[in-house]
Every structure is written in C-alpha cells, then in structure tokens.
Amino acid sequence: EVVLTQSPATLSLSPGDRATLSCRASQSVSIYLAWYQQKPGQAPRLLIYDASNRAAGIPARFRGSGSGTDFTLTISSLEPEDFAVYYCQQRDAWPPYTYTFGQGTKLEIK
Amino acid sequence: EVQLVESGGGLVQPGGSLRLSCAASGFIFSDYSMIWVRQAPGKGPEWVSYISSTSTTIYYADSVRGRFTISRDNAKNSLYLQMDSLRVEDTAVYYCVRGDDIAAIHFDYWGQGTLVTVSS
DSSP: OOOEEEEOSEEEEOTTOOEEEEEEESSOOTTOEEEEEEOTTSOOEEEEETTTEEOTTOOTTEEEEEETTEEEEEESSOOGGGOSEEEEEEEOSSSSOOEEEOOOEEEEEO | OOEEEEEOOEEEOTTOOEEEEEEEESSOGGGSOEEEEEEOTTSOEEEEEEEOTTSSOEEEOTTTTTTEEEEEETTTTEEEEEEOSOOGGGOEEEEEEEESSTTOOSEEEEOOOEEEEEOO
C-alpha cells in the first residue's frame, strides 16, 4: 500500500500570503495524485487531479506540481475562504486497486 | 447539476447491521464507477469500497472486507453499502463519491455524507 505523508501538519499564514503544502508518497505514483480541500462540516472538494490539473471551477491561484513521489500544492495569494484542511490522495497503479489519503494539512489564519 | 444524496445512517450497536443508500442525479449514473469513502470524527478520509459502472469489478479496503458489501442498481440510479458485524471503529461519516472518469483514479463529486455511529 502506498503511504502518503503530508507536511506540515499545520500551516499558519495570513491572507495574501503564499502557501506551499507538500505530499510525499512512499513509492512512485507517477502523476496520479489529487488534492482536496475540506471545510468544517463539508465534504472534501476536488481541487487538483493528475498532479497539476485544476478541477472545474477551481481558481487559478491553486497550482499543483510534482511527479513520482514528491508533490506540492501552492496557493499563490491566500483568500479568507482558503483556510481549510487539505488532503492528497492516490490510487494504486495496478489492480486490485486501493485508494489512500494523506493525513492532511490544516491551513489556519495567523 | 450532479447530486449524490446519502441516507440510512444512524446509531447501531456493535455487531449490528446497517444499509446505506445513495441516490444519484444530474449525470448518467451507469457510465461511472462509484466509491464509498468514510471519515471518522477528527480524522482524514478513508477509502472503503469501489464498484465499477457495470458492477463487474468490486474492491474493498482490508478494514471492511468480509463485513461490508457494495452494490448498485443502475435502473434506479442508486448505490448501496450493506454493513454487517459493525464495530466501534466503523463510526464515521460515510460519503458516496463518483469516480472522476473511466479510470476512477480520483473523486470529482461527493455527497454530503451520512453519519454512522456504532456504540452500545
């Protein structure tokens, strides 16, 4: 099973700052990594898929990068609504498929 | 508009059973793989089970294999999760989720979730 490790666990920043979140996989997942945003009381929302593609309706300030084992989610200039928990996720390359999530990074207002 | 609406959650004793349902609308349900994901209180999401568009391929997480059964009815645009031999550690919000394309590598739409509480 692929283990996804996110860092940092908590990131304290101010609106307008640049945020950089990391996700490291225990083995290569090629580009098949996604990022989700979750706000309290809501379901996760897909932000980025295939490492760098923004999902429908996601603002351009969200950028995903990386391949293999190291991935980054960058939010160029934080808006108040961006403070939330972010998860990375992958699916095994070969069947039987399993899906795993990282433990999350909480982005909080400084 | 894609909508996924879960139902069937509630309080159940350890060893009990529960059946979750998910009503899908706004897309051609029979074209998509579907997934159940759960999230325990204060924890991150955990994948539970996957079913292909025609039900020919099914996968389970090790933590639920042999106890949970996923199924779907494409004529009714519905997804199900039969949960037997429930344990305290199965307590979570259960989300019905759509696979993002034919490969279903990622999850593009999520329901609002239904809470399952396993407690005596």
